[in-house]
Amino acid sequence: MKVKTELTVSRIIEGYGFEGYETKKTRDGEEFKVYATVWTREKVSVGDSVEVTGDLSAKLDSYTGKDNQPKQKVSLNINDPVIKKSDLPF
Numbered sequence: 001m002k003v004k005t006e007l008t009v010s011r012i013i014e015g016y017g018f019e020g021y022e023t024k025k026t027r028d029g030e031e032f033k034v035y036a037t038v039w040t041r042e043k044v045s046v047g048d049s050v051e052v053t054g055d056l057s058a059k060l061d062s063y064t065g066k067d068n069q070p071k072q073k074v075s076l077n078i079n080d081p082v083i084k085k086s087d088l089p090f
Contacts, residue, residue, distance in 0.1 A: 022036075058076050
């Protein structure tokens with residue numbers, strides 16, 4: 001499935017890509033962040049705002065939380081991306 005999204009770079013994964021987030025709102029107006037990992041060799045910096053178009057995949061990951069309890073989350077990945085840096089001044 002192809003996806004097009006505007007992400008803010010939150011973390012660099014050296015040699016592999018970066019993690020970024022998009023801020024969304026619930027029906028109640030509360031904001032939350034949706035994170036995705038973008039697999040690319042293109043250079044970006046933490047805090048950059050980028051438009052990403054690519055192939056979306058999702059997988060279920062299991063991990064141990066800070067409370068030492070098993071947890072699961074859905075990891076979103078964008079493969080074969082086309083990245084366009086935002087020209088916005090803010």
